[in-house]
Amino acid sequence: MPPPSVSLHLHLLLLLAAAFASPTPALSKSTLESCSSSTACPALLSYTLYADLKLAELAALFAADPLAILAANSIDFAVPDPADRILPAGLPLRVPVPCACSDGIRKVTSVRYVSRPGDTLASIAASVYGGLTTPDWIRDSNGILDADADAAVDAGTRLFVPLHCACFGGVDSGVPAVYLTHVVAAGETVPAIAKRYRTTANDLMSVNDMATADVAAGDIIVVPLTACASSFPSYTSDVGMTVANGTYAITANRCVQCSCGPGNLDLFCVPAPLADSTCSSMQCSNSSMMLGNFTLMMTSAGCSVTSCSYGGYVNGTILTTLTTSLKPQCPGPHQFPHLMPPPTSSFFETYLGPSPTPMPSEGGVGPQMAGMAPISSPPVNSGPPPSHRHVGDVLALLALCLVANLLW
Numbered sequence: 001m002p003p004p005s006v007s008l009h010l011h012l013l014l015l016l017a018a019a020f021a022s023p024t025p026a027l028s029k030s031t032l033e034s035c036s037s038s039t040a041c042p043a044l045l046s047y048t049l050y051a052d053l054k055l056a057e058l059a060a061l062f063a064a065d066p067l068a069i070l071a072a073n074s075i076d077f078a079v080p081d082p083a084d085r086i087l088p089a090g091l092p093l094r095v096p097v098p099c100a101c102s103d104g105i106r107k108v109t110s111v112r113y114v115s116r117p118g119d120t121l122a123s124i125a126a127s128v129y130g131g132l133t134t135p136d137w138i139r140d141s142n143g144i145l146d147a148d149a150d151a152a153v154d155a156g157t158r159l160f161v162p163l164h165c166a167c168f169g170g171v172d173s174g175v176p177a178v179y180l181t182h183v184v185a186a187g188e189t190v191p192a193i194a195k196r197y198r199t200t201a202n203d204l205m206s207v208n209d210m211a212t213a214d215v216a217a218g219d220i221i222v223v224p225l226t227a228c229a230s231s232f233p234s235y236t237s238d239v240g241m242t243v244a245n246g247t248y249a250i251t252a253n254r255c256v257q258c259s260c261g262p263g264n265l266d267l268f269c270v271p272a273p274l275a276d277s278t279c280s281s282m283q284c285s286n287s288s289m290m291l292g293n294f295t296l297m298m299t300s301a302g303c304s305v306t307s308c309s310y311g312g313y314v315n316g317t318i319l320t321t322l323t324t325s326l327k328p329q330c331p332g333p334h335q336f337p338h339l340m341p342p343p344t345s346s347f348f349e350t351y352l353g354p355s356p357t358p359m360p361s362e363g364g365v366g367p368q369m370a371g372m373a374p375i376s377s378p379p380v381n382s383g384p385p386p387s388h389r390h391v392g393d394v395l396a397l398l399a400l401c402l403v404a405n406l407l408w
């Protein structure tokens with residue numbers, strides 16, 4: 001549970017007004033976080049593709065970076081032309097968004113939608129944005145008066161689309177967390193949602209200030225995901241970066257990638273696959289070490305670990321810090337969260353077929369990065385992770401990827 005100072009929850013019956021005005025469906029509940037700080041914080045939206053969409057189109061819907069979407073879903077972002085990939089309808093994804101504070105409430109304020117022929121406020125809210133907003137909220141946010149949720153919106157109308165998000169100070173029960181907005185599906189229960197996101201029903205109820213475990217389709221709740229926190233100074237543009245366990249984030253103008261887990265919850269950053277000569281130096285000063293490199297030295301007191309880590313992004317400059325710490329034992333090579341190949345429409349149909357390939361149990365599939373000291377473990381690669389391919393195992397991995405996605 002987030003600390004009380006940042007967890008003023010309000011349960012609002014968002015559709016209350018509409019219930020009197022027009023024959024809208026049953027009232028939905030949503031968890032809102034009140035706020036006063038003007039700084040945005042990182043949040044995730046749980047979103048299921050309503051149609052086959054190019055990654056670039058999906059990214060445009062949410063004003064998000066296509067690579068950041070892949071990274072947040074542990075999907076390989078080093079593939080050629082990722083933004084042109086077509087993602088299949090029905091694919092569940094996590095979309096990383098800045099969660100702003102506006103009118104005293106946390107919400108996504110960066111999303112604009114240009115309506116297409118046949119759109120209605122109801123279809124935009126429920127279908128295009130998967131229930132992460134409501135027709136009334138869109139209407140109120142755009143100063144549209146007495147428009148029927150089911151009336152056609154003029155094609156080409158540019159709408160501000162507010163979406164639910166929360167941060168609760170980036171902690172849950174004292175542990176770093178990133179909050180994912182989830183729209184309850186028909187038949188879904190609180191224990192099932194808790195299981196899907198590896199949390200507990202009690203925690204979900206407490207975070208969402210629920211007196212009972214009753215939820216209905218269309219309710220919006222927030223789910224805390226265990227994460228790695230950053231400690232970048234406040235003048236950095238990526239201050240407050242928080243990466244959910246098992247996933248990646250892209251930062252510093254696509255020059256740096258950071259990951260969290262699976263072995264520990266220390267944020268680990270290395271040069272991104274797209275990093276090129278336009279990126280500022282990623283070498284720690286007074287050292288030959290690059291971002292992500294580390295050296296190990298056995299001393300009588302234990303293992304002295306010196307690492308070159310990422311310290312945030314300021315005005316085009318990548319900050320690095322060289323730190324030395326003493327550990328009882330030398331850590332092995334760094335393990336990265338497993339990366340999946342991008343799913344595509346045809347793959348998805350294959351998966352929906354009679355019997356999906358069983359999940360291979362590959363614990364440390366991702367490539368590993370060694371420090372600079374000799375280590376006694378087997379040979380490891382030291383390139384950045386997302387260039388790794390498993391050519392012979394594409395179908396199995398595919399199933400793994402989709403199963404993993406569906407299990408969230």
Ligand SMILES: *[C@@H]1O[C@H](CO)[C@@H](O)[C@H](O)[C@H]1NC(C)=O
Pocket residue numbers: 226245246261262265
């Ligand atoms: C992080 O995720 C890994 C799987 O990716 C899991 O084994 C581990 O328990 C998780 N850690 C925490 C603290 O939740």
Ligand SMILES: *[C@@H]1O[C@H](CO)[C@@H](O)[C@H](O)[C@H]1NC(C)=O
Pocket residue numbers: 285286
């Ligand atoms: C580099 O190391 C030298 C000597 O060890 C020290 O005098 C200097 O201040 C260091 N420079 C930086 C930028 O840390």
Ligand SMILES: *[C@@H]1O[C@H](CO)[C@@H](O)[C@H](O)[C@H]1NC(C)=O
Pocket residue numbers: 235314315
């Ligand atoms: C970034 O650059 C601008 C203009 O060059 C400068 O005013 C500002 O102080 C810089 N910010 C930081 C944190 O260095």
Ligand SMILES: *[C@@H]1O[C@H](CO)[C@@H](O)[C@H](O)[C@H]1NC(C)=O
Pocket residue numbers: 270271289290291292293294369370371372382383384
């Ligand atoms: C140090 O980091 C760079 C950038 O990730 C990498 O290319 C290099 O292989 C690393 N060196 C060692 C010895 O791990």
